[in-house]
Amino acid sequence: MAKNPNKKVAPKDEPMNGAMKFFLAGCVAELYLLILRRFYINADSELTRIAWYDHYLWTLAGIGAGVxxxxxxxxxxxxGSAKKQKSAWILAAAGAFVGAATALVRLNMATLSFMTIVVPVIMLLGILWALYDRECALALTVLGASLFVLWGVRRYGSSMYVGTTVKICVVIYLVLLAVLAVLTKSGKLNKLLPPKADKLPVYAACGLSALALLASLLGGGISYYAMWALAAVVFALAVYYTVKQL
Structure with missing residues (x-):
């Protein structure tokens, strides 16, 4: 019997399909960055690197802008067509990534290493939001962002050039955590957190993140231990919710 071409995807399969799309998009983006690293950063000769610097990178950035x-x-x-419009936005996002990533690498090749870390993190967060409950996804997103901020404090907090800027960014992030907690309590995060969702994981994530960041401002090696402690919380929470989902 021929399959019905109009058969819709079962609702239970939609989260997995969304997770697979994020996974594939992340793999393609990371592959593009690895190509830039291979043929530009790790070029076989200085002439090849100059050719990429002067011509190829600008060409790729232009192609990305055109797409x-x-x-x-x-x-x-x-x-009028939601499906076709979604495909068009995906095409636009791909072009934006290629153009922006290439231009950033052209301006400062050190950004390539940073992007090779950011892309997998965004991919994992996309998979997280596709598969997990909203309260778990939001809590883990907050904890993941806090880990990134803690890494920045440990790496650049004592710098005589950007140390003060890093501390200001930490204070701003603490304010954002407080705002998120208030919005969660008031129920104004309907698109991110349904009214019936358990709010305790979000409160816990904001509180633990705030404590870890306040401790990191004291200096010394506190940020190192705070980062590992928060990473342990992320791992435990991810394992708990994975078992719960199963």
Whole structure:
């Protein structure tokens, strides 16, 4: 019997399909960054590196900008078809990534190492939001962002050039954590956190993150131990919710 072409995807399969899309997109993005590293950063000769610096990177950035423009125009034109419009936005996002990543590498090649870390993190967060409950996804996102901030404090907090800026960023992040906790309590995060969701993991994530960051401001090696303690909490929470989902 022929399969029904109009058969819709079962609701229980949608989270897995969304997670697979994030996984594939992350793999493609990371592959592109590895190509830039292989042929530009680790070029076989200085002449090859100069050619990439002067010509190829600008060409790739231009292609990315062109794809972005085509995707945005197509998305605006195809407003009547949700599926086609979604594909157009995906195309625009791909163009934006290629153009922005290439331009950043061209301006400062050190950003490539940073992006090779950020892309897998964003991919994992996308998979997290696709598969896990909203309260767990939000809590783990907060803890993951706090780990990143703690790493920045440990790496640059004592710098005579950017140390003060890093501490100001930590204070701003603490304010954002407080705002998130208040919005969670008031129930104004309906798109991120349904009204019936358990709010305790979000409160715990904000509180633990705030304590770890306040401790890191004391200096010394406190930020190192705070980072590992918070990482242990992330691992335990992820394991707990994975078992719960199963």
């Amino acid at each position: 972005l423009a085509v995707g945005v125009i197509a998305a605006l034109v195809l407003r």
